Amino acid sequence: MLPEDAARPAPAPVTRTAPRICPLCEATCGLTLTIEGTRVTGARGDRDDVFSRGFICPKGAAFGELDADPDRLRAPLVRRDGELREASWEEAFDLIAARLRPLIKEHGPHATGVVLGNPNVHTMAGALYPPVLLGALGTRNLFTASTLDQMPKHVSSGLLFGDPLAIPVPDLDRTDHLLLLGANPLDSNGSLCTAPDFPGKLKALRRRGGTLTVVDPRRTRTARLADRHIAIRPGTDALLLAALAQVLFEEKLTRLGPLADHVEGVDEVQEAVRDFTPEAVARACDMDAGEIRTIARELAAAPTAAVYGRVGSCTVEYGTLASWLVDILNILTGNLDRPGGALFPLSASDRAPRTPAPGKGFVLGRWASRVGGHPEAKGELPLAALAEEIETPGEGRIRAVIALAANPVLSAPDGDRLDRALAGLDFMVSVDPYLNETSRHADVVLPPPPPAQSAHFDFAFNALAVRNQARHTPAAVPLEEGRLDESEILARLILAVSGMHGAAPSVVDDGVIGRTLGKAVADPHSPVHGRDPQELSALLTGRTGPERRLDLKLRLGPYGDGFGADGEGFGTDGEGGADGAGGADRAGLSLQRLLDHPHGVDLGPLRPRVPEVLKTRSGRIELLPAPIAADLPRLRGALDERPASLVLVGRRHLRSNNSWMHNVPALGGGSNRCTLQVHPDDAARLGLEDGRPARITADGGALEAPVEITDTVRTGVVSLPHGWGHDRPGTRTSVASARPGVNVNQLLDGSRLDPLSGTAVLNGFPVELAPLP
Structure with a gap:
């Protein structure tokens, strides 16, 4: 080498771009990543994405900074002599196998609790492997973030339609009238309604002459966009919705239309809401009775309309009743299962639609928690009950916890109690990229790689999307040396707890594929009925187990090629997307087709399909299920209750998605601050000053937070x-630790729950305020 050669600088890394579906909220926007070598240096909206069409929010724009966060764990941590220290993957899984298997053998499967956080639905592995893990463990002690936000909607859907996952979404692109309760999609980007550029869709509704009514105790960014903003008293959404239904009956404004052939119990619902007149609920809701009647009449008169309620209407005392009444109003106005109303999406990875027939129905309370006797809902127990299940001695006590992408110390009520309970476990495993408030208690921490190093497909959110489509993005950069893909981490965890420690991780995926194909070939309604499962397995493509499983779901799904069964595939009803709308054709979906179309395949607008959705025992929409009828007297009692003088509600920030995004500097600006917002009149009455701390006291204790005086x-x-x-x-x-803020859920002791769903009451609970010197 010549001396001048040694002085030459190293060549600059090659710059390229790669598509990636954003995993940071429910909108699932398409991104175009700029990559230098193996580092993501920029992110912009993908204008060619068939779903998001270039929309991006601050979270997506910060993708590179989140991806490269220096605080992300890069190797497993194992507790040795009381301290968490870096270890090899082999050491980590050896310890799990050595500790968990004997514990389960001695104390039984229910000695283990599983906690699933909401990031699981934002990754392929988080959607595919937890059900297998639960099957391997055999435990009934499952706790998820659903009982902190959306379980009331699952319960009401299960009771109405027989399927807790059958959740209708508002047809935002075609509706003429949207009544929105407890939601702020301009900041949240939507919830249980996957809609890139939700703000743009609401503005388009206004431009085409439609009406937007927002019910929210805060004048949010969404409320400021609305034609009408109703600052309702928190927690009374169910009363307002019941009054709207009562007006529809009283003034003979109901019109079921085609739904009339698919419902039962209309007369019973009319009788059930008879007492909830606008005049009866007005004081509790702090609304004018005439305004309530006007809203009902406008809802009934609109050419098309949709009622949409989210977290603010779920995480309250009557969350399930409010969720049920949202669908009741859509049904009574003939807007359920109707273009421009609320429709059921059809995901490409879902099972192909079945022949309409009565199903098994949906049942609550098949078992109950050991200590508090809380009934299960959708196979889950209230996360608010986890601490007592760990602390309380006796047979069946939870002695070990496996937490997947979960931080319940911050997200569940009374985090201090749960903090102490987790510290007393015999063993804990956490799959998490961070050492956070919960994972710090683990004996083993298994960190998944950054999102740029992971492939992506949205199993959960496509089933909630406002337009049917399918998109898959491979990993944008290679897996860093020394890391394991999240799918391999979870597969090896399953093997470690099931007595197969040391087997190849592919055993897990092969087992799932074999069982799925075995059922498919035995099903006379399946496109592969009677075929050889091994032959079909050999036809699957994909470099990894998750990709092969995705290929299987796509090919057996409603738009799939059926492994060449008939050459028709999706679009057999004439409504599939065309080549010009995303490259889809009648050859049907498969993994290869998605790889050939990196910006996605458009599958067309949502369409009416309620008969194939219903799984109730009657085969009809059962409008007044027994658990709902039994809970209505509790709502009637609210008519006579004296409202608390001061109640607390949460709020969402555009630059944040729960606790795990507070560690990204770019997302810490703007309004993303932990302040206590107080109306000027209340501040004056209580002697509070802007910027000065106040003491907040409630059921679970007290906090101190800086006051932000605002009339919003x-x-x-x-x-x-x-x-x-x-x-x-x-x-x-x-x-995050440099600007910690305070944990609002520490104000709760976990005793306030919606009884039907077990969901914690996180909004509308009474508090007291006092200024601090």
Whole structure:
């Protein structure tokens, strides 16, 4: 080598772009990543994406910074002599196998609790492997984030339609009238309604002459966009919805239309809401009775309309009743299962539609929690009950916890109690990229790689999308040396707890594929009925187990090629997308087709399909299920209750998605602050000053937070955002810990639950305020 050669700088990394579906919220926008070598240096909206068409929010724009967060764990941590230290993957899984299997053998399968956080639905592995893990463990102690946000909607859908996953979404692109309760999609980007550029869709509704009514105790960004903003008293959404239904009956404004052939119990619902007149609910809701009647009449008169309720209407005392009434109103106005109303999406990875027939129905309370006797819902127990299940001695006590992408110390009520309970476990495993307030208690921490190093397909959110489509993006950069893909981490975890430690991770995927194909070939309605499962397995493509499983789901799904069964595939009803709308054709979906179309395949607008959705025992929409009827007297009792003088609600920030995004500097600006918002009148009455701390007291204890005086909250209401409280020792989130905020859920003791769903009451609970010197 010549001397001048040694002085030459190393060549600059090659710059390229790669598509990636954003995993940071439910909107699932398409991104175009700029990559230098193996580092993501930029992200912009993918204008060619068939679903998001270039939309991007601040979270997606910060993809590269989140991906390269220096606080992300890069190797497993194993507890040795009381301290968590880096270890090899082999050491980590050896310890899990050595500790968990004997514990389960001695104390039984229910000695283990599984906690699933909401990031699981944002990854392929998080959607595919937890059900297999639960099957391997055999435990009934499953706790998820659903009982902190959306379980009321699952319960009401299960009771109405027989399927807790059959959730209708508003047809945002075609509706003429949208009544929105407890949701702020301009900040959240939507929830249980996957809609890139939700703000743009609401603005388009206004431009085409439609009406937007927002019911929210805060004047949110969404409320400011609305034709009408109703600052309702928190927690009374169910009363308002019941009154709207009562007006529809009283003024003979119901019109079921084609739904009339698919419903039962209309007269019973009319009798059930008879007492909830606008005049009866007005005081509790703090609304004018005439305004309630006007809303009902406008809803009935609109050419098409949709009622949409989300977290603010779910995480309250009557969350399931409110969720049920949302669908009741859509049904009574003939807008359920109707273009422009609320429709059921049909995901490409879902099972192909079945022949309409009575199903098994949906049952609540098949078992109950050991200590509090809380009934299960959708196979889950209230996350608020986890601490007591760990702390309380006796047979069946939870002695070990496996937490997958979960931080319940911050997200569940009374995190201090849960903090202490987790510290007393015999063993804990956490799959998490961070050492956070929960994972710091683990004996083994297994960190998945950054999102750029992972392939992506949205199993959950495509089933909630406002337009049917399918998109898959391979990993944008290679897996870093020394890391394991999340799918391999979870597969090896399954093997370690099931007595197959040391087997190849592919055994897990091969087993799932074999069982799925075995059922498919035995099903006379399946396109592969009677064929050889091994022959079909050999036809699957994909470099990894998750990709092969995705290929299987796509090919057996409603738009799939059926392994060449008939050459027709999706679009047999004439409504599939055309080549010009995303490259789809009648050859049907498969993994290869998605790889050939990196910006996605458009599968067309949502269409009416209620007969194939119903799984109730009657084969009809059962409008007044027994559990709902039994809970209505509790709602009637609210008519006579004296409202609390001051209640607290949470709030969502555009630059945040629960606790795990507070460690990204780019997302810490703007309004993303942990402040207590107070109306000027309440501040003056209580002697509070802007910027000065106040003491907040409720059931579970007290907190101190800086006051932000603003008229965006109504009188009698204060607001504190969730996901904060990053002040516990032993974590490694330097940015979040530098500005910790306070954990609003510490104000709760976990006793306030919606009885039907077990969902924690996180909004509309009474508080007291006092200024601090």
